[in-house]
Amino acid sequence: MAQIAFEQVSKSWGETEVLRPMDLSIANGECVAILGPSGCGKSTTLFLLAGLYAPTSGKVLFDGHVVNGVDARDRNVGIVFQSYALYPHMTVRANIGFPLRFQKVDKDDLSRRVVEAANLVQIDEFLDRKPAELSGGQQQRVALARALVKQPNILLLDEPLSNLDATLRMSMRAEIRAIQRRLGMTTLIVTHDQIEAMTMADRIICMSRGAVAQIGTPDELYRRPADTFVAGFIGSPPITLLEGDAKGETLHIGTGAMTLTASTAGRITLGLRPEDLRLGAPGQGGLPARVVTVEPLGREVLYGVETAIGRLHVLAMAGDAVPPAGEPAAVQIDAAHSLLFDAGGRRIPNLNIRP
Amino acid sequence: MSQAFVPVRCRRARPALFLAPAASLLLLFFLAPIVIDVGIAFTNMGESLKVTAWTLKNFDRILGADRMIPLILLTTFLYVTATLFFFNVGLGVVLAITTTAVSDRLGALFRGIWILPRMSPAVIYALLWIWVVDSSPQGLLNQVVTGIFGLAPLNLRNDHPLLVIILANGFVGASFAMVVLTSTIRSIPEHLFHAARVDGASEWSVLRFVVLPSLKGPVWFITIYQALSLLVTFEYILLITNGGPVYDSTTYALYVYRRAFEGGHYAYGAALAIALMLFGVCFTLLQWRLFGDGMNRTRPRIEVL
Numbered sequence: 001m002a003q004i005a006f007e008q009v010s011k012s013w014g015e016t017e018v019l020r021p022m023d024l025s026i027a028n029g030e031c032v033a034i035l036g037p038s039g040c041g042k043s044t045t046l047f048l049l050a051g052l053y054a055p056t057s058g059k060v061l062f063d064g065h066v067v068n069g070v071d072a073r074d075r076n077v078g079i080v081f082q083s084y085a086l087y088p089h090m091t092v093r094a095n096i097g098f099p100l101r102f103q104k105v106d107k108d109d110l111s112r113r114v115v116e117a118a119n120l121v122q123i124d125e126f127l128d129r130k131p132a133e134l135s136g137g138q139q140q141r142v143a144l145a146r147a148l149v150k151q152p153n154i155l156l157l158d159e160p161l162s163n164l165d166a167t168l169r170m171s172m173r174a175e176i177r178a179i180q181r182r183l184g185m186t187t188l189i190v191t192h193d194q195i196e197a198m199t200m201a202d203r204i205i206c207m208s209r210g211a212v213a214q215i216g217t218p219d220e221l222y223r224r225p226a227d228t229f230v231a232g233f234i235g236s237p238p239i240t241l242l243e244g245d246a247k248g249e250t251l252h253i254g255t256g257a258m259t260l261t262a263s264t265a266g267r268i269t270l271g272l273r274p275e276d277l278r279l280g281a282p283g284q285g286g287l288p289a290r291v292v293t294v295e296p297l298g299r300e301v302l303y304g305v306e307t308a309i310g311r312l313h314v315l316a317m318a319g320d321a322v323p324p325a326g327e328p329a330a331v332q333i334d335a336a337h338s339l340l341f342d343a344g345g346r347r348i349p350n351l352n353i354r355p
Numbered sequence: 356m357s358q359a360f361v362p363v364r365c366r367r368a369r370p371a372l373f374l375a376p377a378a379s380l381l382l383l384f385f386l387a388p389i390v391i392d393v394g395i396a397f398t399n400m401g402e403s404l405k406v407t408a409w410t411l412k413n414f415d416r417i418l419g420a421d422r423m424i425p426l427i428l429l430t431t432f433l434y435v436t437a438t439l440f441f442f443n444v445g446l447g448v449v450l451a452i453t454t455t456a457v458s459d460r461l462g463a464l465f466r467g468i469w470i471l472p473r474m475s476p477a478v479i480y481a482l483l484w485i486w487v488v489d490s491s492p493q494g495l496l497n498q499v500v501t502g503i504f505g506l507a508p509l510n511l512r513n514d515h516p517l518l519v520i521i522l523a524n525g526f527v528g529a530s531f532a533m534v535v536l537t538s539t540i541r542s543i544p545e546h547l548f549h550a551a552r553v554d555g556a557s558e559w560s561v562l563r564f565v566v567l568p569s570l571k572g573p574v575w576f577i578t579i580y581q582a583l584s585l586l587v588t589f590e591y592i593l594l595i596t597n598g599g600p601v602y603d604s605t606t607y608a609l610y611v612y613r614r615a616f617e618g619g620h621y622a623y624g625a626a627l628a629i630a631l632m633l634f635g636v637c638f639t640l641l642q643w644r645l646f647g648d649g650m651n652r653t654r655p656r657i658e659v660l
């Protein structure tokens with residue numbers, strides 16, 4: 001219910017600049033995920049939006065209005081803190097109902113809404129306990145209920161599902177997404193779980209060292225990463241990056257070479273995702289290879305293979321017929337999905353390797 | 356089997372060894388005086404220190420014959436409750452909250468000023484108070500009262516001795532709660548303040564719902580601890596009013612002292628001291644019973660096998 005924008009917003013603590021001047025625009029009702037390594041400024045970004053930190057420079061805008069001077073309590077923001085931040089002296093019931101105390105909500109309505117929110121996150125049986133008597137995952141759900149109960153304009157979630165088991169996480173994801181859609185809350189969700197980011201978010205912000213590395217749809221980040229950082233960060237198991245030298249249409253990597261679709265020169269990095277490679281018996285064409293490691297991942301198996309251009313990772317279905325470790329094999333590359341990066345790490349658009 | 360697994364039984368022998376130094380000190384300076392005190396209480400030891408008979412007369416005196424006792428108890432009650440409520444806890448809480456709300460530098464400065472009296476020798480602090488409330492026009496208070504307000508000079512030490520000793524002890528006592536509670540407030544996770552602000556709480560509500568609840572445990576501790584220490588210490592009273600005029604500002608502990616060392620009734624003093632000790636023990640036990648679960652008997656952080 002609010003459109004959010006950052007105009008050159010930065011944040012410094014004394015000399016250290018933890019967020020470099022940043023532009024951002026999030027549409028009304030959009031759900032955006034923030035991905036990035038630890039310490040890159042994700043929580044800082046949320047706190048700037050919530051009004052808990054004042055930006056060192058730049059403007060924060062809600063619906064086109066500058067809100068730099070607006071106090072946190074007047075921004076109608078709901079937030080799940082990374083550390084949950086539950087009030088230790090209050091019961092779960094009082095914790096969830098706390099934001100409603102400060103709104104004109106009558107008693108019956110308040111207790112009804114508290115129970116509703118508790119039901120939503122499946123903690124209704126713990127309403128009369130204190131936070132210290134709950135497990136980490138239960139506390140996290142209380143924090144979620146507290147953020148949702150006041151039906152905020154903007155919902156900020158700092159790793160809200162990090163402590164839940166896989167099943168609960170999946171149902172929570174769906175619940176959050178549904179309620180977010182229903183109420184039209186503009187939502188930012190910080191997560192380390194790429195699946196979560198990909199499934200929940202309309203767009204993903206990938207951050208690195210206090211700056212935005214790329215903003216785009218999950219597919220854009222996956223298929224057209226801006227640079228080697230994003231390519232390496234998005235995708236699991238991670239992409240294999242191989243450095244080589246380009247001369248004309250030939251890219252020399254290690255003792256081998258690949259052919260490019262256009263001629264170029266200099267240091268070039270080739271990125272190959274494990275799921276874009278296929279492993280077969282030798283003689284079926286493709287890059288000669290030898291299987292060195294086998295890591296079963298359940299439904300899939302991750303193979304490490306040695307080739308002339310270096311060590312590659314190949315993802316195959318568990319049932320596929322694959323040469324056993326130590327045996328010669330061949331790797332077929334889905335050339336259309338190969339990624340090439342220049343010496344500065346930027347992706348070179350419209351350049352691929354030839355099959 | 357690895358050598359690392361030492362059976363638990365082997366550890367049993369050591370506690371006696373570890374406790375020996377503390378236990379012997381306890382015996383020498385704590386238990387022995389009590390035994391001696393109890394012994395003296397049943398004698399007729401007077402100024403000459405001669406014991407001629409065993410007697411229960413001292414206890415008879417406490418329980419009825421001594422007409423001073425009710426007055427002393429009332430004075431003690433007023434002194435302890437007023438000092439505790441207004442200063443040792445009340446002012447301490449206010450100081451802790453205000454000095455943590457302002458900037459760090461300013462807060463530290465104020466706390467430093469409030470701790471000063473505790474750091475200075477009791478005699479100097481008492482002398483300052485004597486100067487402040489001195490009945491002559493040169494007393495600090497009277498300079499203000501007569502010079503600025505044009506009123507007649509006051510003689511607080513004579514007219515309101517209880518007020519003087521409450522103020523004097525309160526200004527020293529507040530610093531204990533201030534220091535303890537300041538660190539309690541400091542240790543509240545910052546995210547709780549953040550959460551409360553996001554939830555819409557005003558400054559006042561943050562104080563009421565986040566800060567004050569966390570002070571509850573420490574405030575109980577301070578109340579109990581300071582109540583006991585107010586009951587048994589009397590050096591400022593002795594120095595400032597000497598318990599007077601007559602017995603008007605004599606608290607129980609000072610009464611024990613005055614009886615024993617001013618009057619030379621050592622046996623009676625010993626008996627009075629036993630009563631104070633019994634009260635202290637009962638008070639502590641009662642507090643354990645009432646609040647023990649919250650304060651002293653929390654689940655251990657590390658479970659020892």
Ligand SMILES: Nc1ncnc2c1ncn2[C@@H]1O[C@H](COP(=O)(O)OP(=O)(O)OP(=O)(O)O)[C@@H](O)[C@H]1O
Pocket residue numbers: 013016018036037038039040041042043044045082
């Ligand atoms: N009060 C502070 N003073 C100085 N530096 C700070 C302060 N708070 C945070 N930082 C620094 O700012 C950077 C960003 O912190 P932030 O909490 O936003 O990281 P994050 O992306 O949320 O990391 P994580 O995934 O580990 O939660 C970190 O490098 C951190 O050390």
Ligand SMILES: [Mg+2]
Pocket residue numbers: 042043044082158
């Ligand atoms: Mg964080």
